């Protein structure tokens with residue numbers, strides 16, 4: 001397992017002086033520490049989680065954005081049981097994103113399993129640059145993803161203003 005803090009610290013819910021100073025200087029956050037402890041606890045009885053690489057956990061208003069290795073995300077997406085096991089441990093919705101600098105990939109991960117048709121930079125009135133994401137299908141009240149949360153997460157995590165549009169517009 002790879003975590004933002006030492007595995008030993010996570011397993012024993014203590015921080016060594018090095019990790020402690022990383023928290024104090026802001027290199028790692030409390031959310032990183034909490035998520036590391038959660039994964040370490042689950043890993044004691046789950047060999048799949050024991051192989052995970054967690055790079056970071058960022059919390060925005062009760063949303064937990066977990067950055068994991070690509071392969072780990074694939075495994076979680078294929079297992080409802082594993083997803084629920086993880087989700088139950090957090091006091092808010094978890095969002096799984098790959099360790100990737102690419103903004104497009106980041107947005108696609110937040111929307112998973114909904115498909116994104118295109119992501120482009122557009123100029124909004126007033127000369128503000130925005131990122132427009134076109135989502136496949138049409139919006140219905142049963143659309144499972146809170147798009148306002150995605151807008152907030154992208155703003156906080158990537159400093160991008162995104163505008164979400166559905167392929168088939170509402171009437």
Ligand SMILES: [Zn+2]
Nearest residue numbers: 006009016019
């Ligand atoms: Zn440590």
